[in-house]
Amino acid sequence: MLDERKTAILRAVVQEYITTASPVGSTHIANAPGVKVSSATVRNEMAVLEQEGYLAQPHTSAGRVPTDRGYRFFVDHLAAPGPLDLQASQQVGAFFDSAHGRLEELLHQTTNLLAQVTHHAAVVVGPRAETAVVRSVQVVGLGGRTATVVAVLSNGTVENEQVELPVEMSELRLSAVSAHLQKHLPGSTLDAPRDLPATGDSDFDAVCAAAMQSLATTAAAEPVFVGGAASMARAFDAVDTVREVLNTLEQQFVLVSLVRDVLNRGLSVAIGAEHGVAPLVACSVIVKPVFVDGEQVGTVGVLGPTRMDYPQALATVEVVSERLGRRLSDGSN
Amino acid sequence: MLDERKTAILRAVVQEYITTASPVGSTHIANAPGVKVSSATVRNEMAVLEQEGYLAQPHTSAGRVPTDRGYRFFVDHLAAPGPLDLQASQQVGAFFDSAHGRLEELLHQTTNLLAQVTHHAAVVVGPRAETAVVRSVQVVGLGGRTATVVAVLSNGTVENEQVELPVEMSELRLSAVSAHLQKHLPGSTLDAPRDLPATGDSDFDAVCAAAMQSLATTAAAEPVFVGGAASMARAFDAVDTVREVLNTLEQQFVLVSLVRDVLNRGLSVAIGAEHGVAPLVACSVIVKPVFVDGEQVGTVGVLGPTRMDYPQALATVEVVSERLGRRLSDGSN
DNA sequence: ATTGGCACTCCAGGCTACCGAGTGCTAGCG
DNA sequence: CGCTAGCACTCGGTAGCCTGGAGTGCCAAT
CATH class of the missing domain: 3.30.450.40 (GAF domain)
Known part of the structure; x- marks a missing residue:
């Protein structure tokens, strides 16, 4: 741990460097508020701080620059989280x-x-949409075997994805699928959807499954x-x-x-x-x-x-x- | 219009400059395939091309660089749109x-x-979603007066937006709104939605209008x-x-x-x-x-x-x- | 323990010289 | 008459040199 003076010096170096972006020398620090010693003392202290890894010199006879470790100390102990301006x-x-x-x-x-x-x-x-509760689900056909499946979640987001249906389906039957999903899903989450009761119609069930699968995938992102x-x-x-x-x-x-x-x-x-x-x-x-x-x-x-x-x-x-x-x-x- | 030789030279300059990114001199061009004259001649021609605004010199005694006009001529007349590699x-x-x-x-x-x-x-x-045909519309309440309105369009995209409803509404009545919209809107476009028949219930109509308005706005982007x-x-x-x-x-x-x-x-x-x-x-x-x-x-x-x-x-x-x-x-x- | 003083280091910037790539022009050639 | 070889010239970039200044480390004095 650093004593008070080193602390003050480190703080001053970091602050100065943050605003000027160029290596800071002992004289600047000696003049800084909060540091009450001469530049020579500052130099000695800075040499120590450098040995301990808080500061670094780009080259001999340049000023000091904070290292990652220096910044770390600064944010952990010196950066008063003061109010936003x-x-x-x-x-x-x-x-x-x-x-x-x-x-x-x-x-x-x-x-x-x-x-x-x-x-x-x-x-x-x-x-992630996964864990949000489903409010509404719907499958809308787009011609051929493609369809869009849409879910409105309780947090107001809308997940949607295009799916390739396992079998072609009339618009009418798709609304039946929608209704089926709409009846059973709301209230469950997308990562653990409630099991749908089988209807005995394998096409119907397959489409439901495809829709759910697709939603679960997008919701994971x-x-x-x-x-x-x-x-x-x-x-x-x-x-x-x-x-x-x-x-x-x-x-x-x-x-x-x-x-x-x-x-x-x-x-x-x-x-x-x-x-x-x-x-x-x-x-x-x-x-x-x-x-x-x-x-x-x-x-x-x-x-x-x-x-x-x-x-x-x-x-x-x-x-x-x-x-x-x-x-x-x-x-x- | 440029004669054949100038054309060849301009082409060579552009091609060379595109690959090397540094001003190109007469000797390079004289050696280029498609140019059969000496560097001296190239120099003369380049001087002319410069006067006519196709080339520029960063400074005296540097090579030439194509100007915007030079590139323009290149793409209009010389850039054989050859097949993609x-x-x-x-x-x-x-x-x-x-x-x-x-x-x-x-x-x-x-x-x-x-x-x-x-x-x-x-x-x-x-x-723009404006001109796509609506396939399905739905309003889902989110608690309080906020709701999400979702539209599935014929091109497979889904537009959705949160709206602040003019009045609070039960989930049940919102499904009625959805049903109402769902019944009348599909087939029309979002920029010119079909007029909804008034129901006589002013709250109901206001909510419909708010939903439509909101969709139209997002669809315009x-x-x-x-x-x-x-x-x-x-x-x-x-x-x-x-x-x-x-x-x-x-x-x-x-x-x-x-x-x-x-x-x-x-x-x-x-x-x-x-x-x-x-x-x-x-x-x-x-x-x-x-x-x-x-x-x-x-x-x-x-x-x-x-x-x-x-x-x-x-x-x-x-x-x-x-x-x-x-x-x-x-x-x- | 701190500090003023001093010798030393090293970068940045200004100056000069030089090299090379490039030009424009001209005289000669086919 | 158009092309070209040759030549003198230009100018930017690089390298080398110097110098000023900011900074350091160390030492002796307080």
Whole structure:
């Protein structure tokens, strides 16, 4: 553990580096508020901090830069999660006050909100439809053996998928299928649908099964939304880094598992190499689950350079996750 | 109009520049196949081509670079739209052979396909739902005054939107509303829904109207999908250009109007400044409408640096638009 | 224990020189 | 008359050199 003075110095280095983006030297720190010693002392302390892995020097006789470990200490012990600044919080408020419409749309917009407020890339993972309760099911023929199966869930989302029916069926019989499903399914969930009573008509039963199967498959997917990827181009000036990061951002499954992984480890911040996704070593991730009635229904997060304003980003993600949860739980705000 | 020799030289310059990305000098051209004269003659001709605006010099004593006009001449007269190379065409074929599922998903995947094959950003604009015929409508209550209204259209897409009902309604009465809509709407389109017979129950009628209104609004939107934005980071090495282009790509409405605009002018290629979107002067756009039964239902396109392989890109977009159209028209391939 | 002072390091930026790719022009050739 | 070989010239990029400044580490003094 670091003594008070080292702590103060580390804090000052991180804060300075976050705003200036260039290595910070002992004299700056000596002048910083909260540090009451001379630059020589600061130099000594910084040498120690470097040995212990909190700081690094790009090269001899340059200033110091925080390491991942330095940032980690900063967010764990020094980043007072202070309140969101007024303008940002108004922006978030205004958004959730005026937001309306479908879940998907809402999540997508949330992504833009986060990106705008934090100036970082944002990622929102939506709820799996699996566990939501079915309110209504319907099968609509589209000619030939193709049909669309639609389910309205209790959380207001609509799952739909095209299916290839095992046998061709008249519109009339399809409505009978709809009616059959509509009668027995509502109230159960898509991952564990209630068993349908067999009707004795094998075609009929096969169509029902196909429809259910198809719904269960789509419902297993987690919808992911990414926004503000362009901000990554602003965060780095090495064009190679930008390329790598953008490429990775396009692979949504990487993002999803990244987010899940961080949450599983009980973290809300993963810094640089901590998250283990190689192309994103220069990035940190901040995630927060979204709860509705104590149940996790999704995740919101931002992804930016390790050199990011953690307190602000943490506060933003926190507020957004909270507002989003409230919004989803009662439908108003 | 350019004589044969100038034409050959221009072609050679464009081709060389497309592959090397650096200004091309007279000696390279003199050695190119199809040019049978000495470098001195090439120099003279290039001077003329420069005066006429087909070529430009980054600075005195550098090689020549094609101007927008040069590219334009190239695509109009020199870019033999030759067949798609085998590997690419197999990739496209494999994609459409195995693709299945919802329209949205299909369009989204198409975006990735295009991006992969061309190594450029891809944009796909989907059909408006407005003009599709309604097959089924349903209103499902979600508690309180909110409800979800769902419409299945003849093209297999599903439109859904949450609505705030003018009055609270029991589930039972909502099914009555559904039945009412279901009875009268199928067969008409969302932009011009058939007039519903008044029932005399003003609440009932108001709810119907609200549902219809909401559907009409969502149906007016054109779904846009963008993919492969990261390739822009590979296309340019000025990080500023990357920033600008990425920012613009995130503003989907700009893209939509860009695409529409180019099509309206009867073009399939817009080069550099031609398309009038300032931040994208360094980019060219290739678009192709997607037809189903002679009716345009969408647009596919790619967006890359002006220095792009036009024949290959044109061929790819052409094939994809054609396959997509076929896919959408009969549902199989 | 802290600090002022000092010698040292190393990068960034400005300057110069040079190389090479490329041009434009002209004189000569078929 | 059109083409080409040759030549002088231009100019950007790279390498080398220097210098100023920000920063460090260490030591001796307080």
